Amino acid sequence: MSSKRMIITVGDARVGKSTVIKLLLEMLMLKGKRTKVYSQDTFGIFKAYENLVPIEYFNLLNDEADQIIDELNNTRLDIIIIDMPGQYIEKIRQYIESISLFEVVVRFGWKLTFLQPISHRNNCLNYLNQIIEIASNNANYVVVKNYHFYPEFREYDEKIQKKLSIIGGTEIELLSLHRNHYQMMDKLVKPYSECCHDISLILFLRSFIYQWIKKFQISVIKDNLAISYLGLD
Incomplete structure (x- = not known):
């Protein structure tokens, strides 16, 4: 069976999509997975990872995403990650239908995974x-509970969790990290794992970042579905 997988991050803006991609990239690199990222970002969010994986910009809103489909015939790739713009669900639906993605x-x-970080907001x-509704059984689903925003996910647990389980989806956790820590890592312009060893950061901060990364990785590797759906098998 093919292990090639397209992973599409979706969800609200500023809910942690790029953060989850960065953490996932480092896990994929450790596994030796040949990965490429397509991003809507023009502000250098993934600059620290440009030496690890090819990162290409595309604009979904201008219908400039056809090159992604061409990559599916690229035998040198194992994983394609597409960072969709926050919100714009109707535009994403139109794109999926226009290219018959499934x-x-x-x-x-290839296999397809939708990866969605969530906060406490109902919009998520x-x-x-x-x-x-769009993908139904044509894709796998991984929900990331992002505790940076809220310690409880009551609405999700009551209304969505069972539905996700029925269609074979799974969930992982991203623990909270203070916004100042994010800003310090961004200033270093280094992958998260390298920030743990940068002596310009105090030891306490480096230790905190290390534990944050490790706990995310544990959340993934203890879940067999997450391992498979995120291309880490």
Whole structure:
């Protein structure tokens, strides 16, 4: 069976999509997975990772995303990560339908995962519901509970969690990290794991970042579905 996988991050803006991608990239690199990232970002969010994986900009809103489909025929890649813009669910729906995404990934022997970080906001739940409605059983789903925003996910637990389980989805956790820590790592322009060894940061801070990374990795590797759906098998 093919292990090639397209991972599409979706969800609200500023909910942690790029953070999760960075953490996932480092896990994929340790596994030796040949990975490419397509990003909507023009502000250098992934600059620290440009020496690790190819990162290419695309603009979904201007219908400039056809090159992504061409990559499905690239035998040198194992993983394609597409960082969709925050919100714009209707535009994403139109894009999926216009290129017959579900049929195309099957034709080229790939598998598809929707990766969505969530906060406590109802908008996240509405977005996830729409993604499930669009893709149904044509994709796998990984929800990331982002505790940076809120310690509880009552609405998700009550209304979505069971539905996600029925269609074979799974969930992982991203623990809270203070915004000052994010800013310090951004200033270093280094992958997160390298920040743990940068002596310009005090030891306490480096230790905190290390534990934050490690706990995310543990959340993934203890879940067999997450390992498979994120291309880490």
